[in-house]
Structures are given as C-alpha cells and as structure tokens.
Amino acid sequence: MTAKTLLSTHDLKARYGDFQALYGVDLDIAEGEVVALIGANGAGKSTLLKSIMGLIRVGADMVRLDGRPVGGSKPHQMVADGVAIVPEGRRLFAGMSVLDNLRVAVDHAAPGRGDAWTIERIHALFPILKEKQAVPVQSLSGGQQQMVAIGRALLNQPRLLLCDEISLGLAPKVVKEIYQSIPSISANGTAIVLVEQDVGLAKSASDRLYCMLEGRMTLTGRSAELSREAIGEAYFGASHAVA
Amino acid sequence: MQWLDGLVQGVLLGGLYAQYALGMALMFGVMRVVNITHGDLMILLALVGISLASTFSLGPWSVLVVLVALGGIIGIILQRLILNRVVGADPLPSLIATFGLSIALQNAMLQVWSADTRSLPSDGLAQASFQLGPLFVGVLPVIVLITATVLTAALAATMQYTRFGRSLRAAAADVEAAAMTGIDPKAVYAGATALAVGILGFAAVFQSMRSTVSPADGAFQLIYAFEAVIIGGMGSIWGAFIGAMVLGISQSIGFRIDPGFGILAGHLVFLTILALRPQGILGKG
Ligand SMILES: Nc1ncnc2c1ncn2[C@@H]1O[C@H](COP(=O)(O)OP(=O)(O)OP(=O)(O)O)[C@@H](O)[C@H]1O
Numbered sequence: 404m405t406a407k408t409l410l411s412t413h414d415l416k417a418r419y420g421d422f423q424a425l426y427g428v429d430l431d432i433a434e435g436e437v438v439a440l441i442g443a444n445g446a447g448k449s450t451l452l453k454s455i456m457g458l459i460r461v462g463a464d465m466v467r468l469d470g471r472p473v474g475g476s477k478p479h480q481m482v483a484d485g486v487a488i489v490p491e492g493r494r495l496f497a498g499m500s501v502l503d504n505l506r507v508a509v510d511h512a513a514p515g516r517g518d519a520w521t522i523e524r525i526h527a528l529f530p531i532l533k534e535k536q537a538v539p540v541q542s543l544s545g546g547q548q549q550m551v552a553i554g555r556a557l558l559n560q561p562r563l564l565l566c567d568e569i570s571l572g573l574a575p576k577v578v579k580e581i582y583q584s585i586p587s588i589s590a591n592g593t594a595i596v597l598v599e600q601d602v603g604l605a606k607s608a609s610d611r612l613y614c615m616l617e618g619r620m621t622l623t624g625r626s627a628e629l630s631r632e633a634i635g636e637a638y639f640g641a642s643h644a645v646a
Numbered sequence: 647m648q649w650l651d652g653l654v655q656g657v658l659l660g661g662l663y664a665q666y667a668l669g670m671a672l673m674f675g676v677m678r679v680v681n682i683t684h685g686d687l688m689i690l691l692a693l694v695g696i697s698l699a700s701t702f703s704l705g706p707w708s709v710l711v712v713l714v715a716l717g718g719i720i721g722i723i724l725q726r727l728i729l730n731r732v733v734g735a736d737p738l739p740s741l742i743a744t745f746g747l748s749i750a751l752q753n754a755m756l757q758v759w760s761a762d763t764r765s766l767p768s769d770g771l772a773q774a775s776f777q778l779g780p781l782f783v784g785v786l787p788v789i790v791l792i793t794a795t796v797l798t799a800a801l802a803a804t805m806q807y808t809r810f811g812r813s814l815r816a817a818a819a820d821v822e823a824a825a826m827t828g829i830d831p832k833a834v835y836a837g838a839t840a841l842a843v844g845i846l847g848f849a850a851v852f853q854s855m856r857s858t859v860s861p862a863d864g865a866f867q868l869i870y871a872f873e874a875v876i877i878g879g880m881g882s883i884w885g886a887f888i889g890a891m892v893l894g895i896s897q898s899i900g901f902r903i904d905p906g907f908g909i910l911a912g913h914l915v916f917l918t919i920l921a922l923r924p925q926g927i928l929g930k931g
C-alpha cells in the first residue's frame with residue numbers, strides 16, 4: 404500500500420447512553436481505496452460510520468483525517484473536510500424535489516475541492532434522476548431514492564464516501580446498476596467505505612475488507628485473498644463457525 | 647354596500663395579521679417550533695419603538711429600520727440561548743420553555759412601561775384616507791397590505807430559491823440528515839428565527855401606528871398568528887398570508903353583523919376550517 408492514509412480510527416469506542424456499541428475499533432483507508440465493511444445485524448457498522456461522521460460523540464484522537472485528530476467534530480465540519488455519507492435508510496429530505504435534494508449538497512460542498520461532481524454528472528450516472536428532477540423525492544422508488552442519496556453525497560465533493568447498506572431492500576437488477584457506479588466514483592480519486600450485508604458483493608467490489616462482530620473488528624485483509632472460511636468465522640464468531 | 651366595505655376592510659386588516667403570521671409560518675409551520683413569546687416580542691418591539699420615537703424624536707420609518715434590526719438580534723439570541731436546546735420533532739419542550747419566557751416578558755414590560763396603552767405618532771398617516779368608488783379607504787392600511795404582500799412574496803421566494811431556504815427546508819425535514827449533508831442546523835435555525843422576529847419589527851410599527859399597544863396584548867397577536875398559519879396550511883408561506891386574509895375578513899364581516907361578534911367570528915371560521923380541512927387551505931395531504 405503506497406497511497407497515503409486518508410482516514411483512520413484508533414481504539415474507537417462509542418456508546419449510546421449506558422450501552423457500549425464499539426469496543427476499540429481500528430480501521431484505516433488510503434486515498435482512492437475501496438474498503439468493504441461487513442458484519443451481522445447489530446455488529447456496529449452503522450455506529451462506526453456515525454462516529455466517523457460526528458453524529459456520535461467520540462474522543463478527538465479516535466478519528467484522524469490526514470493524520471489530524473478530528474473525532475468529535477460536528478457533521479457539517481466533517482463534510483467541509485471532505486467526508487460524505489450515504490446514510491442507512493437514505494434519509495432524503497421529504498417534501499423537497501429530487502433536484503432540491505441534490506442542490507442542498509451542492510450548496511454545502513467541501514470547499515477547495517473543485518467541482519468534480521456536478522448535477523449534470525449525477526444525471527449522466529443515474530439518468531432517471533434527470534427525468535424525475537421536479538418530482539417530490541418521497542414519490543420515487545426505493546432504488547431511485549438510493550440514487551438520490553448517492554448523488555447527494557457525491558455533490559458534497561467528498562475525498563471519502565461512506566456508504567451504509569446501499570443495496571438494502573433493492574431488486575437485484577437495481578443493486579447491480581448502483582454497484583456499477585462505484586468504479587466511476589473511485590476513478591475520481593474518492594476513497595469509499597462500503598458497508599454491505601451481501602458478503603459476495605462486498606468482496607468483489609472492494610480492495611480490502613473489514614469484518615465486525617459485536618463491536619469489535621474480527622478480520623481484515625485484501626478482499627481477493629480472504630477465504631470463505633475465514634470470513635464465515637469472523638462474521639459469526641469462532642464458536643458458530645463449526646456449526 | 648356595508649358588506650363590500652366589510653370585505654375591503656377585512657382584507658386590509660388581513661394585511662396586518664399577515665405581518666404577525668409570517669414569522670410564525672417560518673417557526674411553527676416550517677421548523678415546528680412553538681414560540682409562545684411571538685406576540686410578546688411584537689409588543690416589546692412596539693414599546694421600544696414608541697419610546698425611541700419620543701426620546702429621539704424619530705419618525706415611524708426610522709423606527710421601522712431600528713426595530714427590524716433589533717428583532718433580528720433578539721431572534722438570534724432567542725434561538726441560541728433557548729430554542730436550540732429544545733428544538734426537535736416534539737414541539738412540547740419549546741412550548742413550555744417559551745411559555746415561561748412569555749410570562750416573564752409581560753411582567754418585565756409592565757414594570758418598564760406600565761399597563762397604559764400607547765401608540766406611535768404617524769405624522770398624520772393614520773388619519774389619511776382616500777375615496778375608492780363609494781368606499782373610504784385608509785392610506786395606512788393600504789401601505790400595511792402592500793408591505794405584507796411584498797414581505798410574503800420575498801419570504802416565499804427566499805424559501806423556494808435560495809441556499810438559506812433550501813437549508814431550512816432540509817433541516818426541518820430531517821435535521822440529522824441535513825447535518826450529514828453539510829448544513830449547520832443551529833446556524834440555519836438562528837437565521838430563521840432572526841428573520842421571523844425581524845418581520846415582527848414591521849408588525850410592531852404598523853400595529854402601534856394603526857391602533858394602540860400595551861404589555862398584555864401579545865396573546866392576541868399570538869393566537870391570530872397561530873390561526874392564520876393553521877388555516878393556510880403548515881409549511882406554506884402564502885398559506886399564512888391567505889389564512890391572515892380569512893381571519894381579517896371573518897372578523898370584519900362578523901363585526902358588521904354585531905360589533906361584539908367580530909373577534910368570535912374569526913375564531914369560529916378558524917374552527918370550521920380546522921374541522922373541514924385540517925391540513926389547511928394550501929396544505930398537502
Ligand atoms: N440509537 C441507538 N440507541 C441505542 N442503541 C443503539 C442505537 N443504534 C444502534 N444501537 C445498538 O448498537 C449496536 C450496533 O448497532 P449498529 O446500528 O451500529 O449495527 P449495524 O452493524 O449497523 O447493524 P445493521 O446491519 O442491522 O444495520 C446494536 O446492538 C444496536 O442495537
């Protein structure tokens with residue numbers, strides 16, 4: 404790995420009130436890299452992304468961007484620093500048009516990043532969004548809404564894009580269409596963290612892979628080199644792997 | 647004739663009510679924050695304006711400029727100190743916090759200005775009128791209506807077409823998602839509350855030129871503003887304007903049926919619309 408580390412977490416711990424969800428998680432991602440993050444329901448994948456994004460309070464040194472401590476920054480500061488998220492459940496702005504949803508991201512794009520992504524480019528990537536631009540966003544299908552969520556995050560001009568289960572609940576054909584957009588996103592130099600339930604999809608779309616279990620990292624390695632058995636063990640825990 | 651006059655006077659009164667209602671349309675209609683001090687802040691601005699006018703012998707238009715700016719500053723302070731702590735999907739915390747503040751404000755105003763009714767000298771504007779066919783129409787109410795229309799159009803365009811308007815709509819739809827898209831929700835809300843209270847600067851000047859104000863009057867402005875926003879439809883700026891017209895016309899016609907029936911007629915029309923079209927005239931769904 405010659406590329407410079409873009410973002411890293413260090414012994415990241417996170418809690419919801421009394422409930423501890425992350426027990427010291429280490430992850431790093433280099434510029435332009437695609438990293439998959441897998442794990443069973445409740446493993447803490449979304450919590451990890453939310454902690455990076457500043458939606459959950461964490462210690463400053465637990466998250467570093469360009470080596471700089473940024474843990475505990477506000478979400479809007481993270482966006483300004485070049486981190487964007489496609490959140491779990493899409494979280495679009497209901498009541499606003501497709502185009503206005505995208506414009507909000509254009510309005511708040513990370514400064515000094517140029518405009519690699521424009522609304523025209525998003526329309527080229529997902530042509531249906533041009534056709535539907537004046538439509539209230541909540542009237543789109545699930546797949547189309549996911550495209551808006553991805554487009555919105557890209558228009559923040561991120562150096563690092565966090566994607567939380569972008570395939571969830573979508574028809575296989577739509578999942579394929581959305582995953583086909585990943586190479587053109589990383590071709591832009593954008594690093595991507597892909598949280599994914601589908602292990603096969605996660606493996607094939609990524610350079611490296613992390614697996615979480617109950618708030619801890621249980622496996623990491625180059626996606627092409629990890630065996631099914633190793634992943635199964637890390638995914639379900641050693642005790643379950645024999646079953 | 648009497649009914650035509652009632653209609654025209656009602657529309658003119660609606661212009662004043664629209665100035666109460668616009669800030670409420672932003673805060674209650676869009677942000678879902680219940681600000682019980684809405685009317686009290688208008689009275690506060692009016693009393694400050696009256697005192698400024700007499701102390702520094704300022705004309706009403708100079709007072710207007712000062713009050714709009716002062717309203718903006720009060721709005722930012724209100725949002726930063728109180729409302730940011732209670733903002734969220736549930737309107738109850740903001741209701742309770744501002745209810746307490748409303749009572750404190752009324753008592754403070756009574757201490758400073760006593761319970762006397764006061765008004766702002768209008769350089770004779772409040773008495774001027776002109777003849778429109780068979781009707782006599784006041785110059786000041788016409789200015790109030792034109793101002794209200796321009797303010798409504800400007801605010802609606804701001805919401806629809808500007809970066810600030812999009813940010814505010816986004817934050818109102820999903821505040822966490824807005825933050826994840828780069829919006830600083832606290833800054834946007836402070837801007838919106840500044841705008842809402844700043845608009846009350848217009849209402850304060852016109853209310854105290856047209857009639858009188860005293861420290862306990864805020865409850866009327868508050869309820870008219872709430873009613874106008876609900877009649878028009880939550881979240882719609884032009885809806886609040888239309889709601890204010892409906893209230894003004896109902897009161898004015900009701901007053902001509904029986905002088906004691908005017909205010910009540912407004913409330914009855916409000917309740918009827920709430921029963922028949924709970925989403926409001928321009929509301930969706
Ligand atoms: N807002 C919350 N309050 C309290 N506990 C939460 C909250 N969100 C998540 N948790 C808990 O934290 C743990 C990790 O949840 P998280 O959402 O990060 O898992 P995940 O790996 O993203 O799962 P999934 O695949 O279902 O999305 C779970 O036990 C979950 O119940």
Ligand SMILES: [Mg+2]
Nearest residue numbers: 448449450491
């Ligand atoms: Mg999750």
